[in-house]
Amino acid sequence: MTPDALSTLHARAFTTPRPWSAEEFAGWLADPLTFLLVEGDAGFLLGRAVAGEAELLTVAVAPEARGRGLGQRLVSRFLYQARLRGAEVAFLEVAEDNGPARAVYSRAGFAESGRRRGYYRTPQGQAVDALVLRRVLTDGAGTGST
Numbered sequence: 001m002t003p004d005a006l007s008t009l010h011a012r013a014f015t016t017p018r019p020w021s022a023e024e025f026a027g028w029l030a031d032p033l034t035f036l037l038v039e040g041d042a043g044f045l046l047g048r049a050v051a052g053e054a055e056l057l058t059v060a061v062a063p064e065a066r067g068r069g070l071g072q073r074l075v076s077r078f079l080y081q082a083r084l085r086g087a088e089v090a091f092l093e094v095a096e097d098n099g100p101a102r103a104v105y106s107r108a109g110f111a112e113s114g115r116r117r118g119y120y121r122t123p124q125g126q127a128v129d130a131l132v133l134r135r136v137l138t139d140g141a142g143t144g145s146t
């Protein structure tokens with residue numbers, strides 16, 4: 001997917017946090033520590049791994065493709081790629097009010113490790129907390145242990 005295609009899909013998938021621009025995606029893709037996982041034209045995940053840690057930067061699934069397991073597949077692939085890149089732990093931030101994403105991350109073994117109060121803003125200006133989620137990537141991590 002091109003930066004333009006990523007930006008377009010991201011805008012269809014998100015209002016909070018704000019969608020990323022094509023320029024922002026181009027910058028991430030130019031970083032050799034960043035990796036992109038794609039599910040056709042219906043979804044993608046952008047992650048990075050450095051110094052034993054992996055961060056799930058963003059994941060987007062087209063509204064019409066939701067409920068088919070694409071998000072779960074992307075997160076599983078992220079965990080696999082993070083391990084291949086030497087990560088021992090993975091982190092992400094998710095809006096507290098994003099129940100579907102939180103369910104995906106919980107099923108993948110992520111647990112809350114912190115909170116950033118008022119980190120996101122809705123289009124109407126309302127503050128939304130970000131939950132910091134963490135997952136240990138060691139032997140046995142694929143069984144749901146943290």
